[in-house]
Every structure is written in structure tokens, then in C-alpha cells.
Amino acid sequence: MKTLDDKVVVITGAGSGIGRALALNCAKRGSLLALSDVDEAGLAETVDLVKGAGAREVRSDRLDVADRDAFATYATDVVGQFGRANVIINNAGVALAGDFTELEYKDIDWIIGVNFWGVVHGTKEFLPHLIASGDGHIVNLSSLFGLVSMPGQSMYNATKYAVRGMTEAIREEMLVAGHPVGVTAVHPGGIKTAIARNARVAANEDKEATAQLFDKKLARMSPERAAEIIVKGILTNKARVLVGLDAHALHHLAKLTGSRYQDIVAAASKRVVPPKATIV
Numbered sequence: 001m002k003t004l005d006d007k008v009v010v011i012t013g014a015g016s017g018i019g020r021a022l023a024l025n026c027a028k029r030g031s032l033l034a035l036s037d038v039d040e041a042g043l044a045e046t047v048d049l050v051k052g053a054g055a056r057e058v059r060s061d062r063l064d065v066a067d068r069d070a071f072a073t074y075a076t077d078v079v080g081q082f083g084r085a086n087v088i089i090n091n092a093g094v095a096l097a098g099d100f101t102e103l104e105y106k107d108i109d110w111i112i113g114v115n116f117w118g119v120v121h122g123t124k125e126f127l128p129h130l131i132a133s134g135d136g137h138i139v140n141l142s143s144l145f146g147l148v149s150m151p152g153q154s155m156y157n158a159t160k161y162a163v164r165g166m167t168e169a170i171r172e173e174m175l176v177a178g179h180p181v182g183v184t185a186v187h188p189g190g191i192k193t194a195i196a197r198n199a200r201v202a203a204n205e206d207k208e209a210t211a212q213l214f215d216k217k218l219a220r221m222s223p224e225r226a227a228e229i230i231v232k233g234i235l236t237n238k239a240r241v242l243v244g245l246d247a248h249a250l251h252h253l254a255k256l257t258g259s260r261y262q263d264i265v266a267a268a269s270k271r272v273v274p275p276k277a278t279i280v
Contacts, residue, residue, distance in 0.1 A: 001086070001137050001182055001234060005030035006056075008082045008133075012065050012122055013092030015042030017193030018141070020049070021227035022089055027055035029231070034078045034085075036063035037092070057082075065092045065118030066110075075125035087234065088126040089139040090119040090163075095195050097210050098202025100154040107200050108155050115159035123170065127181070136181040137234050140167040144189040144247040148254045148261060151269050152205075171239055182237040184230075187251070189244030190218035191226045213272065220244060 001007070009026045013019040015037030023035055027050040035050075037043040040062050047060045059081055063074050079085055096103065096111040119140050130136025145153055146160030164185050171183035196211040221244045233241035242248050254261040 001135055001237065003029070003235070004087070004231070006032070007086040007135070008032045008034065008078075008084055009087040009089065010034040010036075010078060010085055010122075010126060011089045011091055012036050012063065012118065014046050014060075015039040016046075017195065018188065018191060018223045018226050018230075019089075019091040020046045021223035022091065022230060023050050024053050025224075025227040025231050027053045027058075030056060031087075032057040032082055034059045034061075034082070036061045036065075036074065038062060038064050065090075065121060066113030068117070068121055071118075071121040071125050075129070079129050084133045085126050085129040086133050086135060087137045087139065088122050088130065089141075089230075090122040091139075091141045092118050093141060093143075093195065095153075095199035096155050096201070097152050097199055097207075098205045099152060102202035102204055103155060104202075107202075110200065111155050112159055115156070116162050119163050120166070123166075127170075130181045131179045134180050136179075137237075138167070138170065138181060138183045139186060139230065139234060140184070141186050141188070142167070144187050144242075144244070144250060146185075147187055147247070147251050148265070151266060168239070182234070184233050184238055184241055186230055186233065186241045186243060187247050188221075188226055189242075189246035189250070190220050191244065192220075192222055218246070220246065 004026050009031040011019050011022055014023050014035035023033055023046055033050060033055055035046060043060050047058055050058055061074055064070060094111055094114045096107050123138055140163050142164040143160040145157045146164040149157045167183060167185040174181045174183055201207045226243045229243050230241055242251060
């Protein structure tokens with residue numbers, strides 16, 4: 001795919017952060033947009049922004065990506081309106097912090113539903129339409145934590161590793177079959193979004209301290225810059241897009257040290273991870 005001009009681009013989680021920045025970037029490139037989010041207020045703000053940026057056509061829907069039936073209906077409706085779909089960007093995602101022993105099943109189900117099943121649903125429902133378009137692309141948002149694991153992020157890691165594995169296999173399948181669909185796995189590091197503030201945490205975690213650590217020390221890159229890097233990855237058909245110096249640095253650390261990176265990360269985390277909350 002050499003251009004996004006006149007391409008139908010579907011973006012989940014478009015109500016804020018990277019999703020909103022991607023919508024704006026694609027709008028300026030002449031894309032027709034199908035935007036969704038569970039946050040209707042945030043989504044409405046995004047729609048206003050992309051229209052102000054000169055978007056040619058915009059569709060917006062409240063969508064819970066974990067709802068399989070809703071996603072199937074959504075895909076049918078999008079293609080019914082635009083006549084085709086060229087790009088699906090499975091961006092919607094959530095976070096869950098806490099040691100594995102402290103996590104509750106309801107929160108585990110929630111993060112798997114959004115971060116993994118949401119990507120499965122988006123890919124499965126739109127892939128036939130991308131193939132039929134003759135010029136399609138799948139973009140699945142994994143994470144730096146889909147390349148290296150971090151303490152207190154076991155289920156986030158699990159979902160993002162799963163997204164990476166699925167995405168890489170689908171890329172191989174498209175190449176084997178000769179389908180006209182590029183596939184890109186995206187691995188952002190710390191991006192200035194609200195994901196940490198909207199996260200769920202285990203009962204013994206200090207949510208405010210965790211959010212402040214992310215906002216003040218870990219989130220270095222703007223969503224707009226991240227979106228530009230991702231879009232360039234689409235247009236050059238990159239298999240893997242690393243977003244941020246932290247993503248590049250930790251990825252290379254893991255490659256150089258092998259499984260020993262886990263010992264390094266564990267030692268470093270003792271110095272930076274906030275203390276556990278006191279349970280009364």
C-alpha cells in the first residue's frame with residue numbers, strides 16, 4: 001500500500017490517544033474513516049477534530065470490541081456504507097496492573113476480552129474485505145510488552161504477546177496465499193495517553209502512584225509522533241514497527257542478553273515500581 005488517499009481506514013479505540021492521532025493523520029492523507037470506541041464523548045471529539053482537518057467521510061460507532069456479535073454487525077455495516085474496507089487498525093486496548101497472585105478473574109477476563117479478542121474480532125471480520133479490496137492492510141497494536149515481559153503486567157504481557165504471535169502468523173499466511181494484504185505488528189513504548197489512568201489494578205496496588213510513574217517517567221512520546229511512525233510502517237509494509245527509543249532499547253537489550261533480561265528487569269523494577277498500597 002503506497003498511499004492512504006481514498007482508502008477506507010477502520011480504527012478502533014479512536015476516542016483518544018494513539019487512535020485519535022491515527023484518525024487525524026489518516027484524515028489529512030485523504031482517507032475515508034470508520035471510527036469506533038466505547039467512550040462516546042471522546043469519540044465525538046475525535047470526529048469533530050477529523051472533520052476540522054478536512055476528512056472526506058467519517059463514520060462513528062460506539063463499539064465494544066470484546067463483543068463478537070457487535071463487531072460482526074459493525075464490519076457488515078461499515079462495508080455496506082463505504083463499499084469496501086482497505087485498512088483495519090486494531091488499536092483499542094486497556095491495562096491491568098498487579099502481581100499475578102493478586103489479580104481477580106473478572107479483571108483477567110476483561111483485559112483478554114479487549115486486548116486479545118478485540119484484535120481477533122477486528123482481524124477476522126475485516127480480513128475477507130481487505131482481501132477483496134485488492135489493496136489491504138492489517139495493523140495490530142501489540143506493545144513493547146509484547147517483546148519483553150515486566151513484573152506486575154503479567155496479563156497485559158500475555159495479551160500483547162498473543163497479538164504479536166497471531167499477527168506474525170497471519171502475515172505469513174498472506175504471503176503464502178499471495179493475498180494483497182500487508183500485515184504490521186506495532187510495538188509502542190511509553191506514549192502520552194490515558195491508558196495508565198484508565199487501567200484496572202489489583203486491590204493492593206496504588207493506582208495513583210502507578211499512573212504518575214507512567215505519566216511522568218515512562219510516557220515520553222506524543223500520540224501524534226507515534227501515529228506518524230505507524231502510518232509510515234503501513235506505507236512501507238513493515239512487518240514490525242517499534243515506536244519510541246524505549247521500545248528499541250529494551251528490544252535490543254532482550255536480544256543481546258536472552259532470557260537474562262528478566263533478571264535485569266526484576267532488579268531495576270525494585271528501584272522504580274511504587275510500593276504496594278496498604279490494605280485495611
